[in-house]
Amino acid sequence: MQNQTRIIIENVSPQLDCGANAIKRIVGQKVVVTADLFSDGHDVLESCVKFKHESDEYSQEVRMTPTVNDEWIAEFKVEKQGFYTYYVEGWVDYALNWQHGTERKIQDNQYVKSELLEGAEYVRAILALATSDEVDYLNTLAYYFTTESEYENAIREATSYRLKSFFKKYPIRFLENKSLELKVYVDRKKALFSTWYEFFPRSASPDEGRHGTFKDCERLLQRVADMGFDTLYFPPIHPIGEVNRKGKNNATTAEYGNVGSPWGIGSHHGGHQSTHPELGTIDDFKALVHKAQELGIEVAMDYALQAAPDHPYVKDFPQWFKWRPDGTVQYAENPPKKYQDIQPIYFESSDWKNLWKELLDVALFWIEECNIKIYRVDNPHTKPFYFWGWLIAEIKKKHPDVLFLAEAFTRPKIMNELAKQGFSQSYTYFTWRNSKKELTDYVEELTQSEQKEFYRPNFWPNTPDINPFALQSGNESVHLQKYFLAATLSSSVGIYGPVFEYMVCAPMAAGKEEYLNSEKYEYYKWNWEKQNKLTTLITKVNAIRKEQDSLQQTNNIVFCDTNNEQVMAYYKFDDNKQNETLMVVSLDAFNTSQAMVRIPLEQLGNQPIHVTDLITGNTYFWDKEWNFVVLSPELPFHLFKIQK
Ligand SMILES: O=P(O)(O)O[C@H]1O[C@H](CO)[C@@H](O[C@H]2O[C@H](CO)[C@@H](O)[C@H](O)[C@H]2O)[C@H](O)[C@H]1O
Numbered sequence: 001m002q003n004q005t006r007i008i009i010e011n012v013s014p015q016l017d018c019g020a021n022a023i024k025r026i027v028g029q030k031v032v033v034t035a036d037l038f039s040d041g042h043d044v045l046e047s048c049v050k051f052k053h054e055s056d057e058y059s060q061e062v063r064m065t066p067t068v069n070d071e072w073i074a075e076f077k078v079e080k081q082g083f084y085t086y087y088v089e090g091w092v093d094y095a096l097n098w099q100h101g102t103e104r105k106i107q108d109n110q111y112v113k114s115e116l117l118e119g120a121e122y123v124r125a126i127l128a129l130a131t132s133d134e135v136d137y138l139n140t141l142a143y144y145f146t147t148e149s150e151y152e153n154a155i156r157e158a159t160s161y162r163l164k165s166f167f168k169k170y171p172i173r174f175l176e177n178k179s180l181e182l183k184v185y186v187d188r189k190k191a192l193f194s195t196w197y198e199f200f201p202r203s204a205s206p207d208e209g210r211h212g213t214f215k216d217c218e219r220l221l222q223r224v225a226d227m228g229f230d231t232l233y234f235p236p237i238h239p240i241g242e243v244n245r246k247g248k249n250n251a252t253t254a255e256y257g258n259v260g261s262p263w264g265i266g267s268h269h270g271g272h273q274s275t276h277p278e279l280g281t282i283d284d285f286k287a288l289v290h291k292a293q294e295l296g297i298e299v300a301m302d303y304a305l306q307a308a309p310d311h312p313y314v315k316d317f318p319q320w321f322k323w324r325p326d327g328t329v330q331y332a333e334n335p336p337k338k339y340q341d342i343q344p345i346y347f348e349s350s351d352w353k354n355l356w357k358e359l360l361d362v363a364l365f366w367i368e369e370c371n372i373k374i375y376r377v378d379n380p381h382t383k384p385f386y387f388w389g390w391l392i393a394e395i396k397k398k399h400p401d402v403l404f405l406a407e408a409f410t411r412p413k414i415m416n417e418l419a420k421q422g423f424s425q426s427y428t429y430f431t432w433r434n435s436k437k438e439l440t441d442y443v444e445e446l447t448q449s450e451q452k453e454f455y456r457p458n459f460w461p462n463t464p465d466i467n468p469f470a471l472q473s474g475n476e477s478v479h480l481q482k483y484f485l486a487a488t489l490s491s492s493v494g495i496y497g498p499v500f501e502y503m504v505c506a507p508m509a510a511g512k513e514e515y516l517n518s519e520k521y522e523y524y525k526w527n528w529e530k531q532n533k534l535t536t537l538i539t540k541v542n543a544i545r546k547e548q549d550s551l552q553q554t555n556n557i558v559f560c561d562t563n564n565e566q567v568m569a570y571y572k573f574d575d576n577k578q579n580e581t582l583m584v585v586s587l588d589a590f591n592t593s594q595a596m597v598r599i600p601l602e603q604l605g606n607q608p609i610h611v612t613d614l615i616t617g618n619t620y621f622w623d624k625e626w627n628f629v630v631l632s633p634e635l636p637f638h639l640f641k642i643q644k
Helices: 094-107 113-127 132-146 148-158 161-169 214-226 282-294 312-316 352-370 385-398 412-420 436-448 476-489 497-501 533-547
Strands: 007-013 023-026 030-039 045-053 060-063 071-077 082-092 174-178 182-187 194-198 231-233 298-303 332-334 337-339 374-378 403-407 492-496 557-560 567-573 580-586 593-598 609-613 619-622 626-631 637-643
Touching: 007 045, 007 082, 007 174, 023 030, 030 045, 030 082, 045 071, 060 071, 071 082, 094 113, 094 148, 094 161, 113 132, 113 148, 113 161, 132 148, 132 161, 148 161, 214 282, 231 374, 282 298, 282 352, 298 352, 352 385, 385 412, 403 412, 436 476, 436 557, 436 567, 476 492, 476 533, 476 567, 476 580, 476 637, 492 497, 497 533, 567 593, 580 593, 580 626, 626 637
Parallel strands: 023 182, 194 231, 194 492, 231 298, 298 374, 374 403
Antiparallel strands: 007 030, 030 071, 045 060, 045 082, 082 174, 082 182, 332 337, 557 567, 567 580, 580 637, 593 626, 609 619, 609 637
């Protein structure tokens, strides 16, 4: 049967893949919904957005208002973690249409007796819905509209705002139409705003030549907290395989005493639900996580689904690996990288249900036993998308607080798909974006395309796998720039800590982006007491990020023109425009840079501004559109708070 609705609803936004995937928000954010709505003829339309949290029985609704060219808009706030659904509903509002037409006839001095009788029908139709204190007024109206002697009162009330508000409140949704149901997934704030520090727990020992322990890590927590980091990410903490163990500098054979790569998980000491004996016990780890929490730090664990040849899984569940005719398993790879010390999990195994359950149990074990709430997921793009969709949904059902960072450095569509499958944050190409154009284009792509709805970037200037060419000079100014850019362009930032802070930079070989003597294959003794300019400025920038709401989100950004290719500037604002900042960064690590910066006058309300550099405390008054700045390699950025 043909649907008789007269409303066309098109271009509902935001939406992802026709509702197949959810957009993302954090608690307290708004979803601003727009849609095109129109019908044949000239009748008055009405529309609303209906939304509902998965735990609610009933939907709530907000009315849409027309903007231009048949586009309508409304917004709603998401208050709880988990899924919300929303859709647009539209109808021809015959009551409002009646009021609109009657008003025009009255203005034209026409006699509207028949229209008033019709109006009485609309008034009676809403009587049943009205509250007791509204009923009297509506009854009076019905009386006026049907009584000749009350004609003057009737035409006054027929055109009144009061009646209009009744029709708005109790709409008669005749032959309404509705859009597809869409989804938004709501996370806690940490999903959007986080400051990560990574170190290898085995390098936490203060004693030369001694393997670090969880207890040693506890002593470093205060330092991490003092620097303003809120997320401490550890590479895997499980027993490390002894068979095929890697040696220093990625050697495929280990020498006596080599500690191996922590991602080579599993040995006779246990697998993914055990801790490396030299780091300590599960109780020690629990104590560390607890102490970190007291200092406002969440410990993020690595979730790396692979097994060393001597992992207990290999013997106990051989069906979870793909055996070749020669009785071996092909080692794992992330081309061109070769991981000769680990075997990939076979997700298509005929025993896949038990396998998947086990992998879920691993994640739940650390969540439920040790209160872990953040996972950095190793190489998710080498495992099936549908597995991640399932796993994340299963965990979120019980623990909506748990967040997942996708460590996938691969093709853009694959990285996007992982985010759509539920990853809360993702690594990015920031690490390799250096010039003003590269950085601007990349951030605009992340914040102005559809990606802004589902992909939460986490900017890392370096990782244990990536010693980027840009940092290999060991130049302090470049390190300062990189941290500043990462921490102010994106609301989530992370560093592979001591190596970045202390500007360790020797590459494994010329033309390679791997670290020489990488901590991935040996432990270090760091002089954690050492403070330098980088430590001080990172601490300062992190403290400012905590105070300035505009730096706690990524999408509200506008790049500003400058007349120097080595100087970039960008303006950020919070959702209510209560907090506004302006960043100016020199990309020249060797020379003083001067530039004229064009401030975004329109966004600033076309008025003069005071800018206070939150790093130096200096204030400037800018009453023109173009303003002069000078930056030196010693302090290559301004972080201005804007005041009007
Ligand atoms: O493949 P990616 O570049 O995304 O890197 C991640 O996964 C790797 C495999 O887990 C991991 O590689 C390290 O561990 C391997 C297994 O022990 C070892 O063979 C590699 O030499 C070592 O780099 C990498 O660290 C991780 O970030």
